Amino acid sequence: MALADFLANLEQLAEQAESAFSSAGSAEALEQARVEFLGAKAGQLRKVQQGLGQVDKADKPAAGKRFNEVKRLVEAAFAASQQRLAHSPVESQPALDVTVPGVPWRIGHLHPITQTIRRMQDIMGRLGFTAVEGPEIEDDWHNFEALNIPLEHPARDPLENFYLGVAGATSASPLLLRSQTSTVQIRVMEDCVASTAPGEDPPPVRVISLGRVYRPDTADATHYPMFHQIEGLLVDRGVTMAHLKSVLRLFCQSYFAATGEGQGEQVHVRFRPSFFPFTEPSVEVDMNWTNAAGQSSWMEMGGAGMVDPAVLRAVGYDPEQVTGFAFGLGVERICMRQHGITDIRALYQNDVRFLEQF
């Protein structure tokens, strides 16, 4: 007999034996299995041992060594099963009051705003939008000029912004806490243009920018001087308002279906004309919303529009070559609506009892 055949038989037997022992549900069944495999007279192992005589002489020491190893393993498996059957936990340990609470294990909680932003970022990521960030302290080129907001525009009023009182700052370019995340879009487009070789077209842009923005609102239940925005921007050849509407619908569908609201229902968006200096046409975006009582209504999501040609030109894109859309959503409003938060200040008071709800 070849050594390989002998060893193959041996391994197969060991496997069978171990399986028989571990599946034995009672002492009787285990004894039966023991006789079957380890029986001194007619056990399977014994039979294999007899086969040892037929192995080639040169292979005999190796075969014998392996046989002994396997035999020890099978015996160990039997012993383990014996022990398993002997130590039924019901018999050996006192019964627990299973209604007593387990050992407390403290975990923390992500802020609801972070959770909202993550969900939004994930969905927009699936739609091909890469998240980018930019500085919160901005110059007025990025916060206003490049966004087609001229000096005489009311949005630039000192009372509508947090301007920095930096000693020695030049009045030519005052700094301020950004009042919108559109600033990041300008930076992204500028970077794209700057990294384009002369004579070539700058690359398409598909980004979302997220983060804190600041406006001097008196804090009350629905206003806070600091809040979060998510803004999307897509610039490419052939981008239309139909793309804008479709992306926003997909976003709303994903966001609100994923969180159980509007599940199974088709979500629709609608546009209402509006006015923003950096987009034209400009629209307000509403999403149809079914409340707990089953009544459908329109919920305001944010502002959107086609990137104004003046903005494209300001950053170095040719509005005759490309078009783009942009949209901005208020994170707090969506977060509060979703979680039933009625006072925006609760988000920034950091009462741990509040935070631990999410």
Added chain:
Amino acid sequence: MIVSWNWLQEYVELGMSVAELTDRLTLTGLNLEGVAHVGDDVAIDLEVTSNRPDCLGHLGVAREIAVLWQQPLREPTATPATAGPAVTELAGVEVQCPALCPHYTARVLRGIKVGPSPAWLADRLRTLGIAVINNVVDISNYVMLECGQPLHAFDYQKLAGHKIVVRQSRDGEKFLAINHQEYELPAGTCVIADTEQAVALGGVMGGAHTEVSPDTTDVLMEAASFAPLAVRNTARQLQLHSDSSYRFERGMDPERIEWASRRCCALILELAGGKLAPGVIRCASPTVPRPTVRLRLSQLPRILGIEVPPQRVHKILTDLGCRGDLSSAAQPDAPCLHLIPPSWRADLTREIDLIEEVARIHGYEQIPEDASVKMVASQPSREDRVVEQVQAVLVAAGFDEAMTLSAVEQDWVQKFQPWTQAPPLTVSTPLLRRANCLRQTLVLSLLEARRNNEKLLNRTIELFEIASIYLPASGSEQEGKGSQHNASEAGLPDQRRMLTLSSGRSFADVKGVLETLVRTLAPAATWTAVAWEDRFLAAGRACQFKLGERVWGVLGEVSPWGLDSLGLRGAATVAELDLAALTALAVDVRQAQVMSVFPPMRRDLNIVVDQQVSWVEVERVVRQAGDSLLESIQFQDDAYRDADQLGAGKKSLLFSLQLRSQTSTLTNEQADACRDSMVAALEREVGGQLRS
């Protein structure tokens, strides 16, 4: 802008219900704010965006309705009869500052009878919530609310010299407004004066002195335009906002001035009697002709994603008041329209403006919501991936995520400045209460949150936050002033994201969390803690973290002084790490190591060393001596310092070793030999003695 249902019917047929009307207006640019029933009338509050001052009068709103429902618009006539001497014989007008007042007209009515307005007029004003005063004032308000153009009636007999001088205010000039409050005018304010004093604030408010009273018999009727920015500045500086300033700030139709003046006079003649002097006194800067705008029809589908039939485009734009050459639409290869937008739509100057008009009247509901968007791969940034891991570890470690304000109070800044000694950046108005300093660390903000939680008697207060700090621009000076629209961030302050923790646990506990965090992000990272002193942190219980020479984090228990100065009751430990450093450390894609199949051996060591010998030195020596057999080393204790037992200035260090070979099962003898070599190395390098 509140409009009256009854009033609108004067100009356009309203065959629809209020709900139908407001729904349609909402979807075409006049958002419904509210509807109220006033008597037998309905007040409809419409939100008018700042680019649409033409809708700040009933006629403008009626025009929108007429376009949407394809109804004719009925404009009232304004042809008052005149009598007596010409107006130029009765009054004079001099405009000294045409930049602030580009257009001024005056008419004079004499022999009128001031009295109550008729009910129909008073009712319409009441529907809009406008105070009813007397027929002359009410009529000027009425005409403003009809066409948007503000008007002002002066008592002609009280105008010194019967003369209007439009000039800039003198330094310290005082003005008694129609609300009977006195204002000191900033120099350069546009005032309407007579030969003696200011009698009105141009475009903002009339004055008490020449106010129309029950005794007034003659009035000078002003219809003018004022520079938007100047009006806004005056209104803001004096906190004096009026229906008039609201309209002038947005810019009114220059061609409506004359009509409004005549319309107002006609109504006064009708309702208050008197005679209108023939003619008008006009001081007007030359008007710039409105430019022709070319609209290429191919741009509509390019922007909107839908086709709009050329006839429809043409109809919408002409209904809205555009005039121009229509035949060019017939050019077959590149059809386009050349149009002159109406005078009341200063917002229409470009092709894209006309596209928006077509889109909103044609209806945004025509735009499909199922267009397919090209597929593009996107990926989270490295920093975003690190932030997610950081959040996961800290949440697992029992920390709640906080979000705190980006600014703190001035008094707080200097309590703790781990990253800079420079004064903080400040904002002109505090973000909240007295918080006007942009923060240089999140530690103070998180401790404030901790204090608020202590006040609420919350027991476990474990907080972390990831946010920016703001430091003055480091290094290089600002770029040249001309290059402010440079894509780089030159000239901006240094804004760094931090990961910050505040905890009720000990130094060692928080350090353990940070070590776990770093190990999760970068298993092989080597970094060191260096003892650090800062009055905000307890002496001997604070450190900086260094990577090479660079400080990338701090950790410490807050000192009694620190706790006291922030009003904290319980002990607190804080830590702050530079997120950029963590991001740089993080290992994105892990590589598998082959695990040894041989069993490990454990050895425990108790070594006596001088107290100033730091663990990090001991660990270095042990690792070096243990070489490849040392799998891990675990610190156990260094608290035992009994001088009688150990000798003065000594401490006993307890630690465990796990030894393992990659190639064979270690024997006891091999393990002991390895341990002995470590003991020998410790004796040699740090003077350590094995304690038996």
